[in-house]
Amino acid sequence: MSLAPADRRRPAGGKRPADGDGKRPADGAGREGGGPRKGGRRRALRWSAIVLAVLITGTAGAGYLYYEHLNHNIKKDPLNIGDEKYRAAESKANAAGQKPLNILLIGSDARDSAENQKLGGAKDTFNSAPRADVQMLLHVSADRSNMSVVSMPRDTLTDIPKCTDPDTGKTYAAETDVITNDSLGRGGPGCTVATWEKLTGIHIDHFMMVDFAGVVSMADAIGGVPVCVDANIYSHTSSGKGSGLKLRKGTTSVKGKQALQWLRTRYGFEDDTDIARTKAQHQYMNSMVRQLRENATLSSPTKLRGLAETATKAITVDNGLGTVAKLYDLSKELRKVPTERITMTTMPWEYSTTYSGRVVPRPTDAAKLFRLVREDIALDGKDKKKTTTxxxxxxxxxxxxxxxxxxxxxxxxxxxxxxxxxxxxxxxxxxxxxxxxxxxxxxxxxxxxxxxxxxxxxxxxxxxxxxxxxxxxxxxxxxxxxxxxxxxxxxxxxxxxxxxxSTGTKYKAPAQDDTTPTSADALNGSDTTACMHVDPNYVW
Known part of the structure; x- marks a missing residue:
């Protein structure tokens, strides 16, 4: 998998069928650098895994030239390259004039470099179209009191709007009932953003993308993330399927390649589906949030500088986040949310009746979850009571x-x-x-x-x-x-x-149910008890 972007040189070459682990290559060259700005504060570096990319501003005393260097590390792409008619309306401000923030986190399985290819798999997939194997919508409430994360399984069938590649000008026709992670190979992350807006009606303000190598390097930079399994696990089959993850029962701090294996594991967790993999990703991200907020070792200037280099080289963002200063401003907003008010969810789903092994949004529950996000209603149920009918x-x-x-x-x-x-x-x-x-x-x-x-x-x-x-x-x-x-x-x-x-001449609006659907499988950010169940067939 991976948690976000890749260098986006667009390769020639066509699609290839998805395999069980969602392995798919990428493309990608970076965009121009942005204008720099002097320093931020070291304390910004203690925020969260979700926004690891914004933890780049704490390198004290680096000076103008160093920040200019970091700015030019950052790769950029247009925010939305989809059909204009599917653009979602911008979020409305609350009574205090504050607006919510919606950020799409994308994990690219790019195989466009020797390092990505080594981490990602087969030689015949080198430099083919990338796939958005991880997609998570991060919603920060207008008052910054809470945060919601909605994951979409990579096997979700949806409609992808017409998208135009910003590099080549090539237009990709709209498609229906296609796997959602195909969107990234149709012009870049801006097409994945467009696909989300068309499906959910949620206006997306920014995106962050990282590839295989980025996940490994960032996991190394923070010193590891604790994860838990309820039995010894080895994600490997005789036919070559599996991520290769091998852990003993209990809690282990994973980093580097092992962290990537955890995030990509499908064969070995629960029922060996992409849904189980999403749960493992939620556990990892929650744990990383806590790790970054508690890890005092990041106060070392050398470690901070290394993390700044790693993060800025690993991410691709939209132009609205394309400088260290803009990422730092975002980090300040995100740091306002307490860990216990972060809720991780999965889009409610059901199996497709037409395509084996694929899923589709569960009509009522998915629509409800998307509405809660659109209307800025906290998924943890702890919002103050609404006074308006x-x-x-x-x-x-x-x-x-x-x-x-x-x-x-x-x-x-x-x-x-x-x-x-x-x-x-x-x-x-x-x-x-x-x-x-x-x-x-x-x-x-x-x-x-x-x-x-x-x-x-x-x-x-x-x-x-x-x-x-x-x-x-x-x-x-x-x-x-x-x-x-x-x-x-x-x-x-x-x-x-x-x-x-169904009857009568006077409409009476039903009482609004603002509770998060149980099918969203919510996990609170402060939950330290989460532990992945291991499929007995993968126990060693």
Whole structure:
């Protein structure tokens, strides 16, 4: 696996099939360096594994030239190279004017250098397209009181939007039902960002990427990370599968190549799936957070300088994080979050019915998890109680797009009242369309076909120039503004009547459930008891 970027020289050569360990090569050359700025503080170096890349500013007394050197170590790529119509709206500020931060962490399996090839595998994979084998969305709340991490399994099938390679200008056509880690080879990390935004509707502010060699060098720089297994493990099969990880039962401090093996292990943990590998990655990252916050040895100027060199050479970031100063500013924000308010989760998933061994987002639970992140709701359930109701938030949220007159707004009404146990309510779209006509929306019409089931009624619109119209329709029916969403699946303002409004003429918004789905498998950052279960077939 790996936790983030690679040098991005784009190789010629095509895709190759994924193997059990997700081995896939990369491309990559670095981008230009940014303008330097003088020092930061040593204490910045005690932050977290997740943001190891930002721990580069504590080299006291290095001076302007040294910081310029570090700046030029950093490789940069555009933030989002996807189709403009799939861009998610920027996060809204809270009452204090603060905005949440969303950072996509990418682990590239690049095999574009001798070192990466040695760590990554087979000779025939050298310099082929890289894959984003680790993808974690890091969400920092607007008030900096909590942090949530959402991992997406590398075997997830999703839709990848059209992406344009910033180096070559090559355009990759949109694809449906493809494995998510293919996104990195379609123009770079900016395509992985675009894929996440299309799926989740979450605006991503930055990305950080690291490759095999980067994981090894950074693990060495911090002196190792404690991890735990409940039995002796050797991840190896007679056919050559497995990461090669070999550990004794209990807790071991891993670093270097062994740390990479831990992060890449699939065969040997639990049921030998990518889901189990994600859990192991969460354990590693939580442990690294604690290690960096507690490790006093990082106060050594020599160790700090080495860590600064390692981190800046290992990462690729978007232009918004492309200097030591910008990374230091980010580190200050991240350090505000207490360890006990960090929550690691996995996107709720279920097995695909069409592609063996692949997974897809679990419809209700995944959508709920993404909504919690979009709405900046803490996944640990420790947020202060909200004082606004759904209807109050509807009036509080405004749009810059003015609505047309009610009788000029074209509305299509769809019937999404079907549930897992009941059929759609016959004629429901027609009933609600007639209700709208009675309220002055003369161009409201019913769609006679049955829409996909929808638990909660929603109003959708395809482009910004129809947002005001969509919000006007919602307000007229008492539907909260949070249910008004931009969607490329509709061609005009579309009201989808959900299972929560199967009868009656007055809509009543259901009570909002803001608890994290149990299927997200949440792990708290301060949990020191986590220990990976070893598949008995891999015990030695």
């Amino acid at each position: 759904a209807s109050a938030s509807a009036s509080a949220t405004t749009s810059t797009d003015p609505a047309a007159a009610d009788d000029k707004i074209a509305v299509q009404v769809e019937n999404g009242t079907r549930t897992d146990t009941t059929a759609a309510v016959r004629g429901r779209a027609t009933e609600v369309a007639e209700l709208l006509v009675g309220k002055g929306f003369k161009e409201a019409v019913a769609d006679s076909s049955t829409a996909p089931s929808l638990a909660t009624t929603a109003v959708r619109y395809p482009s910004a120039d129809l947002e005001g119209d969509a919000r006007r329709v919602a307000k007229a029916l008492g539907i909260p503004a949070s249910a008004v969403k931009k969607s490329t699946d509709v061609s005009g303002v579309t009201l989808v009547v959900g299972a929560d409004w």
